[in-house]
Amino acid sequence: MTANDIPQLGAPIVLVHGLCGYDRVTAFGRPLKDYFPGIRPQLEASGNRVLMPRLSCTRGVAARAGELKRYLLANVPNGPVHLIGHSMGGLDARYMISQLGMADRVRTLTTVGTPHRGSPFADWGMKRFAGLLAPFFQFLGLSTQAFFDLTSAACARFNAAVRDVPGVRYFSVAGVCDGPLLGSGWRVPHEIVRRAEGANDGVVSVASATWGEHTDVWDGDHLNLVNWPNREARKRGMWDSLAPDYGRIIRRIAAFE
Numbered sequence: 001m002t003a004n005d006i007p008q009l010g011a012p013i014v015l016v017h018g019l020c021g022y023d024r025v026t027a028f029g030r031p032l033k034d035y036f037p038g039i040r041p042q043l044e045a046s047g048n049r050v051l052m053p054r055l056s057c058t059r060g061v062a063a064r065a066g067e068l069k070r071y072l073l074a075n076v077p078n079g080p081v082h083l084i085g086h087s088m089g090g091l092d093a094r095y096m097i098s099q100l101g102m103a104d105r106v107r108t109l110t111t112v113g114t115p116h117r118g119s120p121f122a123d124w125g126m127k128r129f130a131g132l133l134a135p136f137f138q139f140l141g142l143s144t145q146a147f148f149d150l151t152s153a154a155c156a157r158f159n160a161a162v163r164d165v166p167g168v169r170y171f172s173v174a175g176v177c178d179g180p181l182l183g184s185g186w187r188v189p190h191e192i193v194r195r196a197e198g199a200n201d202g203v204v205s206v207a208s209a210t211w212g213e214h215t216d217v218w219d220g221d222h223l224n225l226v227n228w229p230n231r232e233a234r235k236r237g238m239w240d241s242l243a244p245d246y247g248r249i250i251r252r253i254a255a256f257e
Contacts, residue, residue, distance in 0.1 A: 006247040007254040008047035011080045011107055015040065015050065016068060018087025018113075019146050020057045036086070036226050038243040043250065051075055055092065060145030061158065064088070065095035069102055076105075082253050083109045084246070086226050087204070088146060090114030090172075090211075091155075095162055103165040108253040109212075112173040113201055113225045116159065117208040118152030120196035121189040126151055155208075169256050170212030171249070175201030177221040183232045186221050201225060214252070218245060 017035045034040060040050045053071040055064045072081060083106055085093040090111030096102050097109065115122070126147060148154055164170055176199045182190060186202035197205035202221040209215070224230050224242060233239040 006043065006046040006048070006250050009082060009250065009254060010257050011082055012049040012051055012076055013043055013082050013084065013250070014072065014076075015052045016083060016085035016089030016093055017052070017055065018085075018089045019150070038227050038241055039246050042243045043246065046250075048250070051081075055089070056143070058146045059143045061088065061091045061095050061149045062099075063143075063145070064092040065100055068092050069096050069100050072102070072105065080105055080107045082107055084112065084249065085109065085114060086112045087114055087222065088150060090116070091149070091158065094164075095158075097165055097168055098162045103168055106168050107256050108169045108171065110171040110173065110249050110253065111209070111211055113175050113204050113209055113222050114172065114211065115150055115155060115204045115208045116172075116211045118155035119150055119204050119208060120152065120193050121203045122147060122150040123152050124192050164212070169253070171252065172209055172211040172215045173225060173245075173249075174206040174209035174215055174217050175204070175220050175222060175225045176206060176217055177201050177219070177224070180236055180238060181219060181221065181224075181230055181233050183221065183230065216245070216248075218242065 015036050034052070036052065040052065043050045053068055055067045083093045085091075090109070091114060093109050093111070097106050149158070177186060177190065178199070182202070190200060190202045193200040193203060193205050197207050199206045201209070204222060206217060218225060220230060220242060227242045230239045
């Protein structure tokens with residue numbers, strides 16, 4: 001898919017990063033790494049305005065949603081936006097839309113690898129390591145709320161309170177990583193999630209990531225979904241950029257301009 005195949009939307013596209021994420025890393029005024037590598041330039045090449053807020057790394061969903069709202073009000077003071085949220089960023093966006101009075105500012109939300117129903121890996125990790133991590137994070141002045149917010153119990157409470165808003169169109173992308181696509185770093189969390197919920201991207205199951213009126217299922221791990229390359233699969237000649245898949249997202253949401 002080329003830039004010519006991607007519609008130019010009237011509303012800006014906002015890419016929302018997940019836990020421990022960022023917008024762009026720079027050094028000496030030069031960009032080194034995007035959280036969504038290759039995606040922003042492809043969408044901009046077709047004339048779209050693309051924004052990437054930087055939210056707190058480990059604060060909870062409610063706090064990050066407030067940061068997202070403030071960013072949008074400062075950078076898009078008028079008119080609607082289309083949101084694409086990766087992982088926890090999808091929960092931040094849902095909370096902002098439903099709880100912070102931003103429903104009339106959002107036309108569509110597409111969540112990518114978002115643990116709408118929590119992650120068994122988060123459950124496993126919090127049971128074993130919460131007591132060890134808390135003093136370390138406190139020493140660094142960092143919050144640990146995000147890790148609690150991604151557990152299954154927390155997401156069940158979240159879903160009971162944070163309802164989808166009529167008038168906003170919700171879509172999602174889930175990932176499946178298995179076989180030669182499954183890198184060594186993902187094997188332990190993948191197996192934990194597989195035993196509990198089946199097919200998954202290494203940390204989030206397809207069942208948990210499924211949300212809204214349509215769900216795409218892509219091959220790749222949790223970071224592949226935002227176009228971080230799968231190095232092991234690339235060595236086998238099996239990896240290709242997923243940036244074109246974002247073009248298909250834009251083609252879908254163009255109908256709601």
